[in-house]
Amino acid sequence: MHRSAIMLLWLLSGAAPAQSPMPAQPQAPVIAEGIVPDQATKSAILARLQELYGAGRIVDRIQVESIPAPPNWGKYVSNMLSPGLRRVSAGKLEVDGQSVRVSGQVANEAQRQQVASELSVASNSSYTITNSLRAGGSEQDLLDQTLAGRIIEFESGSARLTSLGMSILDEMAGKMRELGDVRVQIVGHTDNVGQRQNNLALSHARAETVRAYLAQRGVAAGGLSVLGKGPDEPVADNAAADGRARNRRIEFRVL
Secondary structure, three states, X not given: OOOOOEEEEEEOOOOOOOOOOOOXXXXXXXXXXXXXXXXXXXXXXXXXXXXXXXXXXEEEEEEEOOOOOOOOHHHHHHHHOOHHHHHOEEEEEEEEOOEEEEEEEEOOHHHHHHHXXXXXXHOOOOOEEEEEEEEOOOHHHHHHHHHOOOOOOEOOOOOOEOHHHHHHHHHHHHHHHHHOOOOEEEEEOOOOOOOHHHHHHHHHXXXXXXXXXXXXXXXXXXXXXXXXXXXXXXXXXXXXXXXHHHHOOEEEEEO
């Protein structure tokens, strides 16, 4: 039994457009492997992937062999590598002849349907698209899972981020870029030590710092708003040191 043209694209993490500001931590690679019928097809696929994800992220494991392929197969595969794939994380796009399967994680059902629709439009009626994408819950759930109850830290009494705070925000920025045009309110909170008005001003300044940092990491600033709640919404007892530490926090609320 002879082999037919096949292309596998491993989407190991959600990806930002290549023109976005470079994040502080490197993103996982995108691995392209499989068998294609000629060098021109391989070159076209790799060029398209580099355009979508950036040349530094692409791992080339594509082999060229003299194998049968449907008419214009390389053209259709290149067309399938659309911007919508950047919303897929921990996934795979498999094109085996005229059989196409996409799997992995997306933010919501709308994105799940959109990615499959783009693949269908990019191919022709003789290609079969199998949508095995998983919708990962609401946008709020995804942000909450990324923050994972951690505290974005600032230097004592100031709106200057610590290195740990920046590291967490790098992760949040990556997730927000995946979510696209979602509007998010950044809410700052403090403990109850000191004057309430001072704490309100500090919580607002810290939320502004977070917004500016996320914007520097490629999150659309127009979708971010800020609010300073000071000590008014504690989540723990301010009488204890660990409770005060938990109350000094940043929240992300999807609007």
